[in-house]
Amino acid sequence: MFLITYSLLFCLLVQVIFHIYYLIAFSKGNKEHAPPTPASVIVCAHNEEDNLRRLLPLLYEQIHPEFEVIIVDDRSYDGTYDFLLRESERNNKLRIVKVNEKPENFNGKKYALTLGIKAAKYENIVLTDADCTPASRHWLSHMSSQFTEGTQINLGFSYYEERTGFLNTFIRFETLVTAIHYIGRALMNSPYMGVGRNLAYTKSLFISNKGFKGHLDVTGGDDDLFVNEHATGKNTAVTIGPESTVYSIPKNSWKLFFRQKIRHLSVGKRYKSGNKVILGLYSLTHAFFWLFLIVLIGMQIELYVVIGAILLKTLLLYLTFIYACKKLGVKFNFWATLVILDLLFVFYYSIIGLKALFTKRVRWS
Template identity: 55%
Template sequence: MQIIVIIFSAIIGIQVIYLLVFLIAFSKKRSATQTQQLPISIIICAHDEEQNLKELVPHLLAQDYPDFEVIIIDDRSNDNTFDWLLDETKKDHRLRMVHVNRTPPHVNGKKYGITLGIKAAKYEWILLSDADCRPKGNQWLNTVSAHLGESTSFVLGASPYEKAPGLLNVFVRFETLLTAIQYFSFALLGNPYMGIGRNMAYRKSMFLEKKGFNNFLNVTGGDDDLFVNQHATGKNTQVVIGLESLVYSLPKTTWSSFFNQKIRHLSVGKLYKFQHRFLLGLFVFTWLLTWFIGIPLAFVPELTYIVLGALAFRTIFLALIVNFTAKKMGQRFEAWLVPFLDFIYVFYYLVTGLTALVSKKVRWKN
């Protein structure tokens, strides 16, 4: 029993250390590195996204920025995307379309589409997002542009999900926020490991020099996080944080679609660098053990109050970190729900994590 108590204490200690690291990272002072508004190419890869594009494109073209273009890759769409885009490109010279009829064998469709879009881009800086996303306002390009320094190759942004009623929406937003806390913290402390393709910028010349997605063309996903994991460093990576930098995305509306999406994301994590797999794995593993060891220990009479106190301390600390970092990122989150979300996260990760570990085939879209 004494050994179990020591292990539980160590687990709580590791969790608290991680949370302190997140707090320190987000407490660091950050300053913009660029005053010149460099030209930017926004690239969106879309498959059967006519309705979403009709909402998104006006938001993009309304950006208060002097020199940019919007490139939409029509990736083998079956709806009216091609005809609609063809008409729209005639109305505004800043809007361009790249049409994909077919993809080469054994090449992921989205990576192929993004690659064609980047090659077609007129400008050095590429800014990526998705068709179901919406910039928070018309200053998105300005906030990103402020971080396009001479030594910078990557700029990582956040992309929370829109708020909606229901438990699923709350959990989706919690899980997404937790992911952002981790990859922002690592990047802020000089060890970037991933980004979000819904809000990320990098150099066209760097993409072509590194041969783009060549090392993982047949992997579903990874066009954002694996590319960052392979080439981002503490010296060439900036993060953009704040309300006007946010790009909101439409959340999944069923648990099955959400799980499928996360299994796809987590399956890519198996290809991260070892140090990142270790650090992220240790955080999640100790999170799981906090509850799986803590709950049984709480039923031991002489340990009940000590264990419950430790669990309460960690959960309250987590809620405070979530509240603090969410505000830093310009988001609002119901921190009072964190104790409940903290607990169900354990079962969520067991299901998705184990499934992703054994999954051999996942897909983006047909």
């Protein structure tokens, strides 16, 4: 039993180190924003007429001195293109890139995004999705103001709209866990991924590195794999806060949510080795912490160690979420369920992670 106890303490130690690391990251002061730079907002759309009707007015009203909105119509067969044509006549900020067919062995979204970036008038590219909505009229100004000398990538934060039900609660919890990792690491000058719902980088970085070369045929990875390949502590900035957040429509069924996460996690095996080791260490010690804890509780052995471990883990968990939510500018409303969500996350991640690891082909939706 000493082996289980010492193993629990080792997992706890690693988890404590991670939590302290993220507490330090999210305790840092905000970087002062430089003046906004000219920017091209690019959105890839496949049968997204309804979402574009909601999104475009919010993009037009962004308070920004010089920008364009490029919608890449990726082989839509609903009313998207006709709607965009009418919109382009009413607003000269809107430009349309039409994709009628894609090359073989080229992922559809990556091909559409490549065409959109090549068509962009401005050097600084700001990306979001059709089902997203900026939290404020200053979103674009914030996302385009970090491109000072040497900065080529800017990571933003995207949250999900709050709905009723446990699924929505878990989706928002999982989104915060992901953000704590990738934004926390970036705040400590160790970026490893970003999310395409709120991401910016320079056109020259994309072109000089031949875009998505190396994973053109992979479903997913147009955001996190690109950032993983090219982001460094020197060329990457972070923009977070209530005015720079983008909100997205959450999935409304567990099946759709799991399919989405399998797609996201399946590209993680292509991350740089160092990133995989760090993420793997966190995930394994997180899972085994709860496993060893449950074993000791079941055997009613070393209960004073169990109680101490739970108290320390819970304290750090709450502090991390409080600091992260405050810095990200979103509400923290998991007081009653946070520890339960943390435990359930182990089962979720174990199942979805293993499925993603051994999945060779994933569906986009």
